[in-house]
Each structure stands twice: as C-alpha cells, then as structure tokens.
Amino acid sequence: MLRHHLLLFLRNIKRQKSSFLINVIGLSTGLACVMLIALWVSDELKVDKFYPEHQQIYQVIEHIQFTDGLQTLFETFSPMAEVLTEQIPEVKYAAATIQPGWFGKHVLSVGGENNLKAVGQLASEDYFMIFQHKLIQGNREELLQSPDAIVISKSLALSLFGTIDNVVGQQVEYEQKRPFQVSGIFEDVPLNATDRFDFVLSTEAYKDVPPWTSLNNWNSSGPQVYALLDEGADIAQVNAKIDKIRKEGNENSIRTPMLIPFSEHYLYGTYENGVQVGGRIEYVRLFTIIAILILIIACINFMNLSTARASGRLKEIGVKKAIGAKRATFIFQFLSESVLMAFIALVVALVLVTLALPEFNTIIGKQLELNFSPVAIAAILGISVITGLIAGSYPAIYLSGFNTITILKGKLNRSLGELWTRKGLVVIQFTLSVVLIVSVIVVYKQIEYVQKQNLGYAQEQIIRFNIEGKIKDQLSTFVLELRKLPGVKNASSTTHSMIGHNWSTGLDWDGRDPDDIKAFQIVGVDYDFVETMGMEMKAGRSFSREFGADSARIILNETAIRTIGYQDPIGKTVENGRAEIIGVVEDFNFKSLHERVEPLFMVMMPQGVKYVMVRMEAAREETALQEIQQFYERFNPGVPFEYDFLDENFQALYESEQRVGALSRYFAGMAILISCLGLFGLAIFTADRRRKEISIRKVLGQSALQVSVMLTRDFALLVFLSIFIALPIAYILANDWLAGFAYSISLRIWYFLGAGLIALLIAMLTVGSQAIQAANRNPVEGLYEE
Incomplete structure (x- = not known):
C-alpha cells in the first residue's frame, strides 16, 4: 500500500510540476525561516544557563522608593554579600562584583613585555564557588583569597605566556605598575554569557582605590551581588528574611533589596515601578510568533493549491471508492503525501539555512551553528511532520469527502463553503503579510527618528578612551x-x-x-x-x-x-x-x-x-x-591605544531594535514571497479552469485588457479585504511597541496606506503576469481543446 501511495505521489508530481514547485518553494522557505528563528530563540533562552547550578544562583536587586515611584537597580552595596552568608542560612555562597562593563579593559604584561588590553572584573572571594567556570588550573576555593591574586582565561594565558602549563604562580603586571600572581586559569567564558571577561581580580585589591572605595560603603549602589542558595530553598522566605534584616538595620530606609533568579535577568530585565514587565523576552515571543505566522502562510499555500487541484484526482478517488476504499484510507494517503512533501521541503530548507546562516549571524551578532544533536534532529523532524499534517489536513478531509456517484459522473460539486474557505485562507495570508510590512516601516522610522534626535549635545567627531x-x-x-x-x-x-x-x-x-x-x-x-x-x-x-x-x-x-x-x-x-x-x-x-x-x-x-x-x-x-x-x-x-566614537556607541543602545528591524525586513519579505507564490499558483489554476470562458469572451470581442481585469478582479478584492483587516491590527501592535519609548514618532497614515499599496502592487504583479499571459492566448486553442 505504501509503495502504491508513493507511486501515485510521484505521478502527481510529474503531472502537476508547477503546483509541486510552488509547494516545495513555499514550504521550504517557511521551514527555513522557522529554523533560523528557532536557532536564535534557542540561543537566547540558553543565555547564562550553562553554569552547573544556574537554577540556584540569584542576584540581589534593589527597589528604591522615590516620590514618583520605585526605581529598580541591579546594583547594591558590597557588604550585602557578607550579610547574606552570615545571616541567611539558605545562602551557601555570596559574592560582590564590579562587572566588565564598569571595570573595563586594562593593560596586562609579563616582564614588561606582551603589553595587551584585556577585559576584567572585580569579584570577592566566593565568586568562583557560585559561577563554576571550568578550571584548567587552580584550586576553586582559593582562587581569590589573596588580594594579589589574578585568575585568567585560557586565551589570555596563551597570549601572555604562550602556554597554559605551569602558569599558576607566575606574575602578571597590571597597568605596568602592580604585580599580581596567577592563582588559576579558566576556560574562556562562553559566547552565551551576559558578561564576558578575560581576567578576575579580588575586590580586596581595590577597596581603597578610588572610585572603587564604594566597595566598603553601605550607601553605595555600585557592585552587583550574587548568591548561591541551597537546593530547594524557598526564595520567598529568603526575601522575607532579607527584608526583616533591612528593617532591623534601618526601618526608614528607602532601599528594599531582594533576590531574583540570575539566569532570568537577561530575558526579564525590565522593571516599571518595581514590577517586572518584560525585557528581551518580548523579542523572543515576537519572533516565535513571526515563525508560526510564516509557517501558517506556507501551509495555507499547500491547502489552497491542493483543494484547487482536486479535480485532477477525481478519477483516482472515484475508482477507489467504487471498489470499497474507506474515507480513512484517503485521509491516510493524502496526509502521507503532504508529510512526504514536507520532508522534501525540509531537505531544501536545510540547504537554504546553511547558505543563509553566515548572513543571519552577521545581523543578529551571534555565532549560531546548525546542531544535529539527537534533540535537534528530533525537533527538526517533529516540525516537518507537524507542518505536513497541518498543511495536508484540510485537503485530506476535503478530497476524501467527495460523493462517489458525483465523482464517477466527472462533475465536482464546488460548494460555496469550499470557495469561501479558499478565499479566506488567501485573506489570512495577506493580512499577516500587511501587518509585517507595517511593522517594518514603523521600526525603520523609529530607529531613523532616534538616530536624528537632538540629544542636547553634539556626539559627532568625539572619541572616548580610558584613563590608564x-x-x-x-x-x-x-x-x-x-x-x-x-x-x-x-x-x-x-x-x-x-x-x-x-x-x-x-x-x-x-x-x-x-x-x-x-x-x-x-x-x-x-x-x-x-x-x-x-x-x-x-x-x-x-x-x-x-x-x-x-x-x-x-x-x-x-x-x-x-x-x-x-x-x-x-x-x-x-x-x-x-x-x-x-x-x-x-x-x-x-x-x-x-x-x-x-x-x-x-x-x-x-x-x-x-x-x-x-x-x-x-x-x-x-x-x-x-x-x-x-x-x-x-x-x-x-599601553595600546584603543578608542571608540561616542555616536557609534550611542547607536549601540538601539542594537536590539536595529536587529529587530533588519530581521523584520527579511521575514516580511519571506512572508510576501510565500503569499505571492500561493496567489501565482491559484492564478495559474484559475486561468486553466476558465480557459473555455476566456476563449468565448475573446471571440465575442473582449480585449486582452478586459480579460486580464476580469481574472485579477477577484484577487484584488481579496487583497483589499486583507488590507482592511490588517491595518487596525497593525496600528494596535505598532502603538504598543512605540509605547516602550519615552520619545517616539507619531503614527502617520501613509505608513499604513503605503504598506497596503506595497502588498496590493506585489499581489497584482504576481496575478497580473499570469492573467495577461492567459488573456493573450489564442482563443482557438481553448475552444479546440473543448
């Protein structure tokens, strides 16, 4: 039976090459977009989760009560680490740090040579007990016990010493002045870490050095403090104990420290008036939705073309039903065909992803790779099977439901419901596409606006470098x-x-x-x-x-x-x-x-x-x-001279928005492409089905232009309806996104009308090319065939 189904599948491909190509291109493009987005989403969800005990690592944040509301800081006072370890039984280790973004780059050398700049951070004694970076050399418990200790990465050790052997105990000059002794070497910090650094110094080495004297100050808000809790510790109870300690120390303090999961900070780092309201997770959700929408658009193409081409399979279905084939047999057959089509599209999609990945990495600023681990393979195959089942579900139910007698008479009763279903699917496709086009325009205009906004000082021609x-x-x-x-x-x-x-x-x-x-x-x-x-x-x-x-x-x-x-x-x-x-x-x-x-x-x-x-x-x-x-x-x-331009660094504040804008342009383009492929296929089918009508109209005197208008009119109405539905949705989404900016553009009507016009023009060019070709065909050919 499977061999029989496969043979029929291959014969249908040979007979309907155009539909097959359109389906493969649409499904493969959709699957490629989904895989690229899935790679990015998976990497985002893994940030800071590579530590062995990341679920037990927490960060101290502070809600500070001001007259106009709560302000949330991810810094606190350094002695908080001591409070946690001494007074909270559930805390195994706690450490204060000055992050790489604040501590910055510094010159390191060995014997007055190999002067190079490396990114460092300050950390107190228990840092490596909390963040268990893989050690190559050194005793984890003793790495930062001495104020004169320095812990360096594998890459830095190779740059300074040319080897990682027998490096522990060697001296490294810091800023060409103070010698530090290497106490350990750790593997390079992974790319999916929030903070990446090359070396770590003890906070004890800087407690009396301005401006880091705040490390001893109970009124400071400079250091970040982390804690490793016992497995199963109740974080609510721990935070209650911290608040009790705060009140005992100063009941009128406006600062309220509390612990939050460290690994969630990257994705859930936005607070408003003390309440967590989002962060980068919003972009993860956004592109997850985009991936689903693009896949839906691709599946709609398959559904539309399969149901539209149903008349080509009447004889096959009728004969099988006449000899006793059950409806379940047809459903299995057609679903099998759609799943097989999805696997063919998967192969093409993998090629597309391989070709597109370098450019995709450039846009998102990551180094993603196709990973064929068992979990990844299962996910890819699972997505393909689900795509095939979704794409083939409606055609399978539709084709298997034909009446046997009607089929054998060679007449397919095209119900009003089937017609409206197909039109509805086209409307859904273009509604989603128009929403994406509006989003691209709004993101582009907002980024352009912030780049041109007067900041109150002139950024241009200013360079900045560290004092060292x-x-x-x-x-x-x-x-x-x-x-x-x-x-x-x-x-x-x-x-x-x-x-x-x-x-x-x-x-x-x-x-x-x-x-x-x-x-x-x-x-x-x-x-x-x-x-x-x-x-x-x-x-x-x-x-x-x-x-x-x-x-x-x-x-x-x-x-x-x-x-x-x-x-x-x-x-x-x-x-x-x-x-x-x-x-x-x-x-x-x-x-x-x-x-x-x-x-x-x-x-x-x-x-x-x-x-x-x-x-x-x-x-x-x-x-x-x-x-x-x-x-x-x-x-x-x-001392190596390193500088940066102030205006370029300021633009980096909008890195997320710029990447969202770039990705939106690509994925909106893919959505339009897939939608137009579906329209193109339907236009071919419509012109083929109405060949006799077109020939008669031309014989009776209608011009090629009139015939072309007739063939495109229905499609134009569907696109107009899509635009009408999409614009209010796009307005709500754009307005919600702009609400995240204190200074934003005003939504102008041409953003929406322009998006609708773009979608209409692309659709009409797609359908019109086929309509013109059909209208210019010799009418004798159509009548002769009849």
Whole structure:
C-alpha cells in the first residue's frame, strides 16, 4: 500500500510540476525561516544557563522608593554579600562584583613585555564557588583569597605566556605598575554569557582605590551581588528574611533589596515601578510568533493549491471508492503525501539555512551553528511532520469527502463553503503579510527618528578612551597637550561614559519636603567638559579656571531645576549650603530614548575621572586620530591605544531594535514571497479552469485588457479585504511597541496606506503576469481543446 501511495505521489508530481514547485518553494522557505528563528530563540533562552547550578544562583536587586515611584537597580552595596552568608542560612555562597562593563579593559604584561588590553572584573572571594567556570588550573576555593591574586582565561594565558602549563604562580603586571600572581586559569567564558571577561581580580585589591572605595560603603549602589542558595530553598522566605534584616538595620530606609533568579535577568530585565514587565523576552515571543505566522502562510499555500487541484484526482478517488476504499484510507494517503512533501521541503530548507546562516549571524551578532544533536534532529523532524499534517489536513478531509456517484459522473460539486474557505485562507495570508510590512516601516522610522534626535549635545567627531597608565598621574598635562594637536578642537575628562546609567544619588535643597525623595544622576567632570561635549548653557556658566577653584560649585540640568523648583537658581545653594549653583545646562540624553531625561548635576571631580573625551575638527578626523595616537604612544609607552566614537556607541543602545528591524525586513519579505507564490499558483489554476470562458469572451470581442481585469478582479478584492483587516491590527501592535519609548514618532497614515499599496502592487504583479499571459492566448486553442 505504501509503495502504491508513493507511486501515485510521484505521478502527481510529474503531472502537476508547477503546483509541486510552488509547494516545495513555499514550504521550504517557511521551514527555513522557522529554523533560523528557532536557532536564535534557542540561543537566547540558553543565555547564562550553562553554569552547573544556574537554577540556584540569584542576584540581589534593589527597589528604591522615590516620590514618583520605585526605581529598580541591579546594583547594591558590597557588604550585602557578607550579610547574606552570615545571616541567611539558605545562602551557601555570596559574592560582590564590579562587572566588565564598569571595570573595563586594562593593560596586562609579563616582564614588561606582551603589553595587551584585556577585559576584567572585580569579584570577592566566593565568586568562583557560585559561577563554576571550568578550571584548567587552580584550586576553586582559593582562587581569590589573596588580594594579589589574578585568575585568567585560557586565551589570555596563551597570549601572555604562550602556554597554559605551569602558569599558576607566575606574575602578571597590571597597568605596568602592580604585580599580581596567577592563582588559576579558566576556560574562556562562553559566547552565551551576559558578561564576558578575560581576567578576575579580588575586590580586596581595590577597596581603597578610588572610585572603587564604594566597595566598603553601605550607601553605595555600585557592585552587583550574587548568591548561591541551597537546593530547594524557598526564595520567598529568603526575601522575607532579607527584608526583616533591612528593617532591623534601618526601618526608614528607602532601599528594599531582594533576590531574583540570575539566569532570568537577561530575558526579564525590565522593571516599571518595581514590577517586572518584560525585557528581551518580548523579542523572543515576537519572533516565535513571526515563525508560526510564516509557517501558517506556507501551509495555507499547500491547502489552497491542493483543494484547487482536486479535480485532477477525481478519477483516482472515484475508482477507489467504487471498489470499497474507506474515507480513512484517503485521509491516510493524502496526509502521507503532504508529510512526504514536507520532508522534501525540509531537505531544501536545510540547504537554504546553511547558505543563509553566515548572513543571519552577521545581523543578529551571534555565532549560531546548525546542531544535529539527537534533540535537534528530533525537533527538526517533529516540525516537518507537524507542518505536513497541518498543511495536508484540510485537503485530506476535503478530497476524501467527495460523493462517489458525483465523482464517477466527472462533475465536482464546488460548494460555496469550499470557495469561501479558499478565499479566506488567501485573506489570512495577506493580512499577516500587511501587518509585517507595517511593522517594518514603523521600526525603520523609529530607529531613523532616534538616530536624528537632538540629544542636547553634539556626539559627532568625539572619541572616548580610558584613563590608564601614566595618564592617571599626569592627566592635566596630557589633556592640555592634547588640545594643541592638529585637528583637535577640545578635550576634557569625566567619570561618565555618556552611554547609559552610571551613578545616581540623592540631593538636598532648601525647602525640600523630607518625604520628597528623588534620584539625581551625578556626572563628575574636569574643566572644559561642557565645551568639549557641545552642550548649551541655559543660565550661568560652566566650570572655568578663570574663577578659581570650582570644587564647591555645581551645575544642574533643566530637569533638575524643575525638580527642586528654583525660579532663579544661579547663586543659590544645595546640600545645606555646601554647593553653589553656578550654571544650568540644557537637558541632554545619555540613555536610550526608551527613557526620559532624569534630573542631573555635574561636579568637579578631576581625581575620579575615568574617560577622556576628545572633540575633533570636522573633516580633519583622520589627521586628528593619527596625531592623537602618536602622542598617546609617546606619552603612555607600552599601553595600546584603543578608542571608540561616542555616536557609534550611542547607536549601540538601539542594537536590539536595529536587529529587530533588519530581521523584520527579511521575514516580511519571506512572508510576501510565500503569499505571492500561493496567489501565482491559484492564478495559474484559475486561468486553466476558465480557459473555455476566456476563449468565448475573446471571440465575442473582449480585449486582452478586459480579460486580464476580469481574472485579477477577484484577487484584488481579496487583497483589499486583507488590507482592511490588517491595518487596525497593525496600528494596535505598532502603538504598543512605540509605547516602550519615552520619545517616539507619531503614527502617520501613509505608513499604513503605503504598506497596503506595497502588498496590493506585489499581489497584482504576481496575478497580473499570469492573467495577461492567459488573456493573450489564442482563443482557438481553448475552444479546440473543448
């Protein structure tokens, strides 16, 4: 029986080559999209879950109560680690860290040679007991016991020593000054880790070094603290104990620490007023839905073409029914054929995925590979079988339900329900496609908007690099010499990266309600910072050498002035008279436009600055960069010169949106392609079925244009209906997505009409090409065949 079904399947392919090709192309394209998205989703879901005990690792976060609501920080005070291990029995280990994003790159060398920059982090003693990176050398319990210990990755060991053998006990110079002793080597941090680093130093080594003195401060919010809990520990009870300890220490504290699962932070990292409301999981859900929709569109093609071509199989079905074949036999046959078709499409899809994966990796910034593990193979085969069953379900039920006598008479009774089902499937296809097109337009316009938005300072022609090596001790001299270089317009230094959140604190002012607690961003700067960044002073002045020491003076932004309510702020004081307001700077945005500008103040902090900012003259960037690099290497020998452009780093804040936009364009294109393949197949079938009608109309005087319009009219009406249904859905989805931005575009009508017009034009070109071909056929051929 199976051999018989296979033979019939092959014969039908030979007889209906166009339908077969359209089905294979549609299904394979849909399966390829699903597999690519599945690879990405699977990788996202595995981030930070490679640790042996990741389900027992928790991170301390803090909800801070301000007047306008709760602010959630993923940092806390360093001594929290000691509190957890000493007072919470369920905590096995706890460790404080300064993450790579804050600690940054530093120069390491061996014997004054092999100077190279590597990404590091600070961590307290129990770090490697919580995060059990695979060790090549060293005792896990003793890795960070000494303040002079350094733990390095395998790659870093090879770069510094040329080997990983007998490296433990060797010395590594840090920043060409302080020697550290290698206490262990770990395997390189996997690519699917939130934080990737090359070396780890003990927090004890930095507890007295600015600005890391906050490691001992109970009022700081710099370090991140992690804990490993006993298996089966009740997290609700643990958090209740932490809150009890907090209240016993200071019942009026506005800070409420609590533990959340560490491995969920990556996907569920967005909080509003203390409530978890999403994060990257939203994109995972979005593309999962897109994958399902694309597969549905591909299955609809198969259903439509199979039912439309049913008349070609009347004789086969009639003869089998006449000799006693049951309906279940036909259902099994047609489902088997559709599953076999899905497996053929699967082979083609695997080829497409292999070809597309390098470009796909470039778009998403990952290094995904096709993995043919038993689980992956089972998943791929499972998706193919399900696709085949879904695609073949309706045709199987439809074809197997024909009446035997009607079939043997050679007349297929095409019911109104069947006609509307096929039309309904076409409407669903194009509704989904139009929604995707609108989404692509809105994402593109929003990204374009944030890229062109005035941030309150001029990002262009500014490079940023870390203060390290000899520069730390002679910063003023270095910056003054920088300004003299050809192509350099200005230079200064700051504690703030100007990208994202750094530090926030409270601020006191005359007349403040004791219950009015607000968070203020703090930016430590040196002279000429405002001028270098191209900021505009709305009142007063910036920090200047002409006015003597400005260490007891402060500059606030416009939002801060509105927050404290001063009408004429220049000359007034804050912090109980300790800081005089000398200027008001125009609001500027250093976070993504998902967030509104926060109250901010600047203070002179020349000893705590971390970054040098250099503004170059327009059209002289290349000259300036060469001069800066040569001067840097002379001034700071042995330290590699690494810099980045501020505007490029700011755009990186929208990396997720940019990737979503790029992927949406590709997948929307695939959805349109698959939908049009279905229309093309139906157009061929319609023209073939109405060949006699077309011939008679042409004989009676209708032109080719009139016949073409007749053939395309029904399809056009279906696409119009799809547009009518899709646009309200697209508006709701676009509006919801834009609500995540504090500053966003206004939805314009042409976004929606344009998407509808694009879908209509593509559909009409697809159907029209076949309609014109049919209309120009010699009518004698159609009549002769009849």
